[in-house]
Amino acid sequence: MTTSEKVSDTVCPACNWSTSKQRYCNVWSLGSNLILKERLNQPPKIEVQNIEFLEQHTTIPIPSVIREWTDDSDRYFILMNRLNGKPYGPLDSDKQLHDALMQALKEVPSPVLTQFKDRPLPICTPYTFTHGDLNCQNILVKDGELVGILDWESAGHFPVWWEYVATSIGFTAEDAKWKALLRVRLSGYEEGREFWRDLYALSRYPNLIERGQAFVDRLLCAEQAADGKLASTG
Structure with a gap:
């Protein structure tokens, strides 16, 4: 493994994300009620559709989406409500x-x-x-x-x-x-x-x-x- 590969696999002790994952996507807390998620504008990008499906067909408690968009630098964003809790730990055949x-x-x-x-x-x-x-x-x-x-x-x-x-x-x-x-x-x-x-x-x-x-x-x-x-x- 090269030095650059070792650096890209370094895990942050605070968030448990590797350096390479941090380059790929980010999540921000906006105050106490909102979460902003950012990632590359590439598949899979179906989180919003999946959340809408769950809202319509299940009673699973999930965050609600406020808005999704892609900016001029081709980064994809989702703004959603923050849930008040702590982490607990196409084919036919x-x-x-x-x-x-x-x-x-x-x-x-x-x-x-x-x-x-x-x-x-x-x-x-x-x-x-x-x-x-x-x-x-x-x-x-x-x-x-x-x-x-x-x-x-x-x-x-x-x-x-x-x-x-x-x-x-x-x-x-x-x-x-x-x-x-x-x-x-x-x-x-x-x-x-x-x-x-x-x-x-x-x-x-x-x-x-x-x-x-x-x-x-x-x-x-x-x-x-x-x-x-x-x-x-x-």
Whole structure:
């Protein structure tokens, strides 16, 4: 890792955001009643639509949006009401989803990719409206009662196991600990979680982490075993 990469991964002790994340987006408290969120003007930009959907179809307590806009420097802003609490801690079928996920593996060698494609996608139905980022900073409570759930930009209709899988994505030690506790409370979709972890590990090819390299080795062994079996029967 280069010096610049180390700097970009430095985590602020006050907000738990890395330097690179701070360049990408910012959140400001405007007095005691308003929150202003800023980010690059690029996808995903569906937080406002998701909030409107939740207001119309659920009773989940969420912040209300006052305004959204893009400025002349191509930065996207959302102004919303602040909730009074403290942090508590497009596809029509499974096959289309599977094919879309495989697009992340374009750099993976063909023998490895073929083996992974043969792995069945965990059952995705019923597709469920999912928050996708239930970290401890996004759940607000006051006097032991839920005040609201924040940051719906990652929400959408996803495989039934995605909320469980998302608990594997932790940005700090505190967040990872909280999500491990949350995972115990959610329905067990360990098959979906393992599928995603292997998919993510492979997607980093050729810069594989330890899990990715071990997974590639297993897939290559499986291919060699299959080739040997075909040769013996031929």
